[in-house]
Amino acid sequence: xxxxxxxxxxxxxxxxxxxxxxxxxxxxxxxxxxxxxxxxxxxxxxxxxxxxxxxxxxxxxxxxxxxxxxxxxxxxxxxxxxxxxxxxxxxxxxxxxxxxxxxxxxxxxxxxxxxxxxxxxxxxxxxxxxxxxxxxxxxxxxxxxxxxxxxxxxxxxxxxxxxxxxxxxxxxxxxxxxxxxxxxxxxxxxxxxxxxxxxxxxxxxxxxxxxxxxxxxxxxxxxxxxxxxxxxxxxxxxxxxxxxxxxxxxxxxxxxxxxxxxxxxxxxxxxxxxxxxxxxxxxxxxxxxxxxxxxxxxxxxxxxxxxxxxxxxxxxxxx
Ligand code: UDP
Ligand code: MG
Numbered sequence: 001x002x003x004x005x006x007x008x009x010x011x012x013x014x015x016x017x018x019x020x021x022x023x024x025x026x027x028x029x030x031x032x033x034x035x036x037x038x039x040x041x042x043x044x045x046x047x048x049x050x051x052x053x054x055x056x057x058x059x060x061x062x063x064x065x066x067x068x069x070x071x072x073x074x075x076x077x078x079x080x081x082x083x084x085x086x087x088x089x090x091x092x093x094x095x096x097x098x099x100x101x102x103x104x105x106x107x108x109x110x111x112x113x114x115x116x117x118x119x120x121x122x123x124x125x126x127x128x129x130x131x132x133x134x135x136x137x138x139x140x141x142x143x144x145x146x147x148x149x150x151x152x153x154x155x156x157x158x159x160x161x162x163x164x165x166x167x168x169x170x171x172x173x174x175x176x177x178x179x180x181x182x183x184x185x186x187x188x189x190x191x192x193x194x195x196x197x198x199x200x201x202x203x204x205x206x207x208x209x210x211x212x213x214x215x216x217x218x219x220x221x222x223x224x225x226x227x228x229x230x231x232x233x234x235x236x237x238x239x240x241x242x243x244x245x246x247x248x249x250x251x252x253x254x255x256x257x258x259x260x261x262x263x264x265x266x267x268x269x270x271x272x273x274x275x276x277x278x279x280x281x282x283x284x285x286x287x288x289x290x291x292x293x294x295x296x297x298x299x300x301x302x303x304x305x306x307x308x309x310x311x312x313x314x315x316x317x318x319x
Pocket of ligand 2: 100202
């Protein structure tokens with residue numbers, strides 16, 4: 001194996017045959033100028049066009065270009081995850097293969113990393129995508145994500161980002177989660193910033209996404225919130241709600257019982273009776289879900305050898 005590079009550029013590509021050669025040229029020019037060791041990892045996400053053949057040709061001539069080919073189309077997040085796993089650099093930059101991001105922005109991202117940030121996110125200030133189907137939903141989503149997670153970014157969806165490698169590698173990415181890395185990394189106290197980057201309209205090939213992505217993003221927001229704040233204490237979330245419902249249910253039934261005993265009133269047909277039963281049942285359900293979740297979390301941490309905390313530094317302690 002050759003020397004470890006400073007920078008790994010990770011590029012997911014799905015049916016991008018026209019874009020790859022152009023991207024390679026631009027990227028090479030920018031990266032050579034940096035004067036630091038680098039590697040570029042392309043992930044061919046099961047393309048049906050000539051993307052892989054073109055990448056193979058480039059890689060045969062240029063050893064800095066590395067290619068991973070997926071068996072089938074697994075999606076952008078999986079592609080990036082594979083790229084992170086194989087990256088050997090101290091810093092990882094992700095960029096789209098479709099030339100909508102501009103490789104010339106990479107040096108600025110790296111400057112920010114050197115200033116001490118763990119994640120530098122690109123912000124497509126002047127985004128060249130359709131308004132109704134892309135920019136509007138994206139703006140709403142960014143606002144919600146920023147509010148919910150407390151990590152304020154204008155453009156979570158921008159692929160052009162730089163990460164300190166240990167941060168990028170820390171997460172197992174499922175679903176569409178790659179966009180949430182800055183929010184997830186908050187749990188580890190990561191320092192996140194953003195800088196405006198260029199954005200170009202897509203010249204070749206088609207966008208792989210439509211409006212349907214919005215729903216998935218919304219669902220992911222809940223997941224991120226949960227992962228960040230309650231993953232180590234699910235019993236508090238489920239159990240808390242369960243306990244409240246259970247208490248309310250018990251009080252209702254108690255009241256009805258006393259009513260029956262002391263006044264002999266007819267309680268069989270009262271809606272309150274049913275409500276009480278429902279509350280008790282749901283309450284018990286939620287409590288037990290909380291306990292099960294608690295057990296799962298422990299297995300999760302122990303199987304990964306992970307601790308529920310992250311240490312920044314140690315003094316006078318053995319590594
Ligand atoms: N991509 C991928 N697998 C997929 C979908 C997309 O690797 O299943 C890649 C695609 O080739 C591009 C990047 O992810 O490099 C972003 O995709 P796209 O440009 O379609 O997204 P948009 O810019 O429209 O949000
Ligand atoms: Mg694109």
